[in-house]
Amino acid sequence: MIVEPETVRAELEHACRDAxxxxxxxxxxxxxxxxxxxxxxxxxxxxxxxxxxxxxxxxRAVGAERAGEFAGxxxxxxxxxxxxxxxxxxxxPMLRHELAHAARWERSGAAFYEADERLRQRxxxxxxxxxxxxxxxxxxxxxxxRATAGVAELAAVxxxxxxxxxxxxxxxxxxxxxxxxxxxxxEPGRLRPRDGGLVVALVPPAAGTL
Numbered sequence: 001m002i003v004e005p006e007t008v009r010a011e012l013e014h015a016c017r018d019a020x021x022x023x024x025x026x027x028x029x030x031x032x033x034x035x036x037x038x039x040x041x042x043x044x045x046x047x048x049x050x051x052x053x054x055x056x057x058x059x060r061a062v063g064a065e066r067a068g069e070f071a072g073x074x075x076x077x078x079x080x081x082x083x084x085x086x087x088x089x090x091x092x093p094m095l096r097h098e099l100a101h102a103a104r105w106e107r108s109g110a111a112f113y114e115a116d117e118r119l120r121q122r123x124x125x126x127x128x129x130x131x132x133x134x135x136x137x138x139x140x141x142x143x144x145x146r147a148t149a150g151v152a153e154l155a156a157v158x159x160x161x162x163x164x165x166x167x168x169x170x171x172x173x174x175x176x177x178x179x180x181x182x183x184x185x186x187e188p189g190r191l192r193p194r195d196g197g198l199v200v201a202l203v204p205p206a207a208g209t210l
Contacts, residue, residue: 001082001083001084001086001087001088001090001091002081002082002083003030003079003080003081003082003083003091005030005200005201005202007091008028008030008079008091008095008200009028009198009200011091011092011095012026012028012077012095012198012200013198014092014148015092015095015096015099015144016099018096018099018144018147019096019099019100019102019103019140020103021075021099021102021103021106023197023198024197024198025074025075025102025191026074026075026076026077026102026198026199027070027074027075027076027077027198027199027201028076028077028078028079028198028199028200028201029062029066029067029076029077029078029079029201029202029203030078030079030080030081030200030201030202030203031058031061031062031078031079031080031081031203031204031205032081032202032203032204032205033061033080033081033082033205033210034080034081034082034083034084035058035080035082035083035084036057036080036210039056039057039058039080040056040057040058041058041079041080041083041086041094042058042077042078042079042080042094042095042097042098043056043058043059043077043078043079043098044075044076044077044098044101044102045059045067045076045077045078046075046076046101046102046105046110046113046117047071047072047073047074047075047076047105047110047189047191048071048072048110048113048114049071049076049117050064050067050068050071051063051064051067051068052064057209058078058079058080059076059078060206060209061078061205061206061209061210062078062203062206063205063206063207063209064206065206066203066206070194070199072191072192073191073192073193073194074191074194074199075102075105075191077095077098079094081202085157085159086157086159086160087150087153087154087157089145089149089150089153089154090149090154090157090160092144092145092148092149093141093142093144093145093148093149093154093160093163094141094163096140096141096144096145097137097138097140097141097163098137099140100133100136100137100140100141101113101133101137104116104133104136104137104172105189106188106189107188107189108172108173108186108188108189109185109186109187109188109189110189111184111185111186111187112173112176112177112184112186113189114184115176115177115180115182115184116131116133116176116180118180118182119131119176119179119180122180129162129166131176131179132169132171132172132173132175132176132179133172133176134162134166135166135167135168135169136168136169136172138162138163138164138166139166139167139168140168141163141166142163142164142165142166145163145164151164173186
């Protein structure tokens with residue numbers, strides 16, 4: 001798959017309608033490089049998050065400076081321009097997966113999202129797909145794929161297996177906090193107002209990131 005800005009814009013707007021999110025609240029960077037081996041194809045950075053050396057590779061390639069320009073004011077997505085081995089039909093469901101994380105941030109707030117990030121660090125890749133927020137996002141993507149994409153084509157891609165067979169948790173917040181052993185204050189997330197609407201930009205990797 002070669003990802004073009006116009007395609008991302010159209011797919012994101014469609015997926016946002018399904019997720020009941022405002023497309024104008026998103027900024028998307030397409031890093032103009034093939035996806036490196038082992039790197040996630042697309043990623044979400046919550047509004048309060050920042051890019052560090054521990055952030056996923058695609059956001060390190062976006063760079064802390066670019067990502068920081070929209071801190072607090074946008075949901076941020078990043079993906080590689082070339083995604084070898086993934087069919088074009090996967091783009092919409094993969095974006096829908098990331099939108100589920102954005103919707104969770106809006107419903108449950110920054111404190112919960114940061115708690116979920118601590119849980120992710122704790123599992124360190126082991127059992128990642130079983131995390132409540134991942135199951136929620138995969139289930140949303142699977143439902144979206146069944147409605148919009150060729151599921152048989154996607155099912156033939158091993159990387160997408162978890163996405164297509166996930167069932168959503170009964171209580172995402174309760175299960176997450178129980179696994180973490182913490183309690184946090186829950187309140188809806190709020191973005192800082194900004195001008196400009198939806199941004200989709202093709203960018204070179206930040207210096208020294210690849």
